[in-house]
Amino acid sequence: MKIEVKHNRICAGAFLVCMALIIVYLSGIFLSQRVEEQLYPSAGLSETKMLSDYYPDLKGSPVDTEVYIFRGKKPGASMLVLGNTHPTEPSAIVSTTIVLENAMVEEGTLYVIPRVNKSAMSHTDPQDATPLGIHIDTPNGQRYFRVGSRMTNPVHQWPDPDIYYHNAGQLLTGKETRNVDRTYPGRTDGNLTEKICYGIVELIKAEKIDMTIDTHEGPPEYPTIDVMIAHQNAMELAGTTALNLSLEDVEIRVDASPVNLHGFSHRELGDHTDTMAVLVETVNPVMGRLAGKKSEELMLEGRDKFYQYASENSDRLYTEYTAEGKPLNLRVARHVETIMQLAASYNEMDTGKRLEITGVPTYAEIMENGMGQYLGGK
Template sequence: MNIKGTRKTAIFLLTVALLVMYVTGRNFLAMRQPDVVIPADGFEKRMLSDWFQGIHNTPADTPVFIQEGQEPGGTVLILGGTHPNEPAGYIAAVLFLERAQVQKGRLIVIPFANNTAFTHNSPQEGYPQYIRFLLPDGSVRTFRYGSRDTNPVYQWPDPDIYVHEPSGQRLAGSEMRNLNRAYPGQPHGVITQRIAFAILELIRKEDIDLAFDLHEASPEYPVVNAIVAHEKSLELGAMAAMDLEGRGIPFRLEPSPRNLRGLSHREWGDHTDVMAILMETGNPIQGRLRGRTNEALALTGKDKFYQKAAKLGSLFIPYEDDQPIALRTARHVTAIMTFLEMLGFISEEKSVIVNNIPDYNDIIDKGIEAFLLSIS
């Protein structure tokens, strides 16, 4: 090839490279735009930094919504988005945010707990950047499908070994960016530790009685379709699990392991007076047996390899053809409402009554789309 031809080829390749950089850079930066939510009447919006200034004016700061009923009662926290690649958790939180009418007590909702983890995803997993819901009026609600961990732009590098503070437990280095390995947090630590500390400060200062951390897990993971309860909340968890079982919505009840540190259900309960609950639903996009990974799998949970695994008895959830997000979200929403009912049985003084939340069958039959509000 002559020099002129080589120069043309180089210019062409450089142009293509710049175009790819532009498109990918624009897509990357677009994930920093927050998801739109429409709080129901009565919610007051604050920021997590109101409870801990150490995350003020940082990408870690995230909205906190508080609604107080006319009757005094207890206080309940719903936390979604600890892991933004587990969408049923934050969609359940959004449903409470957009529909709740609090009659008694207070409801606090944090839909996007690790805000930094919503600003990127895990491309090596093939995950989509967004999930979308087509509403009855023809409008579309879009939510980011983020990553399990804090964006490395804001916390890097990972150590070879992550040593949890204050327990000294040793984990893989990347777990240092996992919010659910960071509790009780450190006020002067890395950004993930400061998020954890801020959430614990909110629980302490607002004297929260019952707190939920909403998750999803792979169908082959033993702790799935499960309620994980600190010993302070085991009695309440048993009551809720039995009630749900009687309604045909089984949840396995798991005690929080005392020697597994950094997790919400352990550290919230150990470091505050709250009754701590973590819940898991079964989501095939979280698993290792899945085939094609895309938005459809995140929404429908339909995967031919999981169908085969179910027939072989290799899964810990009932699985026939799919595991749609409506089912997974309905499990979270219905379990929370059941816990609130049981809380009232245990203590009238700490009871929290929330109205206008769709029931289990309505969510499954009508889909998430029927209960999200239009932004058009």
């Protein structure tokens, strides 16, 4: 009897020690999502501001974020590029980083916010089993990019209301109050996510930004992929860009931003400021419901036999899905080329201003040499 009690105590002790080790290990992974990766802006960087410089209420909050500014030798037109609106969309993350780390501005001004929602980058979506991040080989060693959540971290903004009531009278499910691309134009008496949006609107107004490009990805079964969604004020710009992109072998659609769909950057930034707002999308199988195991390999290589099967046997996908898949390299090349063609197409419009950006790789260069070639490092 005595031996049995002793044996049970040893088992219970061993069990508790194992549990403690597992908790320590998992806590390390959980907290590692808050560690920011190093970025390497190009030599063309003129100044780094914070979003709180435009909206002081953000100072000291978990969503204050860097605004990288590249000024040309001559004044001219200005462009704002947004990345990590949704940190689940790696082509947006990597393409804005490539622009940040390569751009040299000759004329006009380029603004890049590579981490629009830092809070959403600090955690992952529960029950989704997506990889925590991606690794990309570069000539300067391997770079790591976290893949976070679509939404602001509930540690920073909680609880969600049952219904999200947008100022324009639109009702959405409560968790959308944590989605930057549903809470534009933001408000000063709102939640943390709405304050990010308000800060971006303040920046656009203060700097008189001519074009704002919000980068995204979507799953193959959604209609909003391989597309530019443009505010009516930006339709000429987006149309000219689509034409110019087709000359570079990049086929892209232009959709008009629906007038009554509120909270999106392509609607509210155009309605509430003078900027030409365009949202760009590529295709990411990891975000879809048909995808197989949501591994880092799938995120990088984009090959998925289930989407291939769906593409071959139905007309329900909004893209052709072949055995080649939709590699991240292709998606990044599309986004980078689209951003640069938007700047080039602006110069074809009759505005009296120009934006000249050099140093950023073309679609063909990224496809040939790989995106890693254009990521900086120590």
